[in-house]
Amino acid sequence: MKVVRKVSELRSVVQQWRAASLNVALVPTMGALHAAHAALVTDARNRADRVVATIFVNPRQFGDDEDLAEYPRTEEADLRQLRAGGVDLVFAPPVDEMYPERFATSVILTGPAEGLCGAARPGHFDGVATVVAKLLLQCLPDVAVFGEKDYQQLLVIRRMAQDLDIPVQIAGVPTVREADGLACSSRNGYLNPSERASAPALYQSLRSAAQQISDGSDVLPAVSEARASILDGGFQAVEYIELRRADTLDNPSGRDGTPARLLAAAQLGTTRLIDNVGLTF
Ligand code: PAF
Numbered sequence: 551m552k553v554v555r556k557v558s559e560l561r562s563v564v565q566q567w568r569a570a571s572l573n574v575a576l577v578p579t580m581g582a583l584h585a586a587h588a589a590l591v592t593d594a595r596n597r598a599d600r601v602v603a604t605i606f607v608n609p610r611q612f613g614d615d616e617d618l619a620e621y622p623r624t625e626e627a628d629l630r631q632l633r634a635g636g637v638d639l640v641f642a643p644p645v646d647e648m649y650p651e652r653f654a655t656s657v658i659l660t661g662p663a664e665g666l667c668g669a670a671r672p673g674h675f676d677g678v679a680t681v682v683a684k685l686l687l688q689c690l691p692d693v694a695v696f697g698e699k700d701y702q703q704l705l706v707i708r709r710m711a712q713d714l715d716i717p718v719q720i721a722g723v724p725t726v727r728e729a730d731g732l733a734c735s736s737r738n739g740y741l742n743p744s745e746r747a748s749a750p751a752l753y754q755s756l757r758s759a760a761q762q763i764s765d766g767s768d769v770l771p772a773v774s775e776a777r778a779s780i781l782d783g784g785f786q787a788v789e790y791i792e793l794r795r796a797d798t799l800d801n802p803s804g805r806d807g808t809p810a811r812l813l814a815a816a817q818l819g820t821t822r823l824i825d826n827v828g829l830t831f
Contacts, residue, residue, distance in 0.1 A: 611677030751783025
């Protein structure tokens with residue numbers, strides 16, 4: 551497994567693969583890798599002849615009051631995991647390779663970037679879209695894979711690639727969970743033991759509300775019950791719980807059997823956790 555830090559090196563390896571008619575999958579990450587990233591790599595390997603993973607903690611997607619400085623940086627362990635997963639090439643650029651002096655361009659989205667996490671984290675999805683647009687254009691993969699835990703991010707990236715005519719398939723990979731249901735996330739490492747014991751309440755409550763809604767219950771009471779059980783479970787605040795169409799994140803227009811997602815964000819101690827579950831509505 552080769553590790554490169556410059557766009558020119560990434561391009562030259564990928565060009566050689568292309569010349570040999572090999573297709574390429576991209577797995578963008580911010581490092582601090584865990585089981586969900588391993589699942590992204592496995593998915594990518596099943597989709598293409600060669601897999602490129604990127605490790606870049608993207609400063610542009612962190613707000614001023616967010617955890618950029620504390621975000622875990624574990625490159626050695628990350629490279630071990632990527633090597634074991636069969637990644638062919640890692641692109642781990644320094645910040646000035648991605649954002650050189652006088653960098654002045656941003657990708658700004660409306661649509662799926664509005665509301666939900668976009669409401670609480672202004673500029674976050676523009677930062678994600680900007681860095682992912684760059685990574686896609688730097689690598690020009692056939693397919694890029696993203697976890698469904700960050701469901702809004704997945705739709706933002708899909709929209710951005712379509713709107714900018716970037717010729718790539720954006721694939722979603724189902725959320726990987728711990729045995730008790732907690733969605734794997736680099737931020738789970740911030741939880742103390744008592745918060746970690748409370749954390750599965752988010753998924754359990756979402757799952758039970760989604761079940762009630764698919765069984766015909768009204769959305770509002772099911773969501774209020776989920777909100778109460780997340781708080782009872784030990785969370786300090788529920789930022790949102792919302793039912794949206796799975797394909798656009800628009801509000802569903804009524805029960806018409808369309809795939810939907812129940813999405814939530816909640817605060818546990820100083821950690822903000824997100825999760826979502828799929829249902830038919
Ligand atoms: O999901 C992440 O880890 C990041 O948001 C991504 C897609 C790698 C962009 O920095």
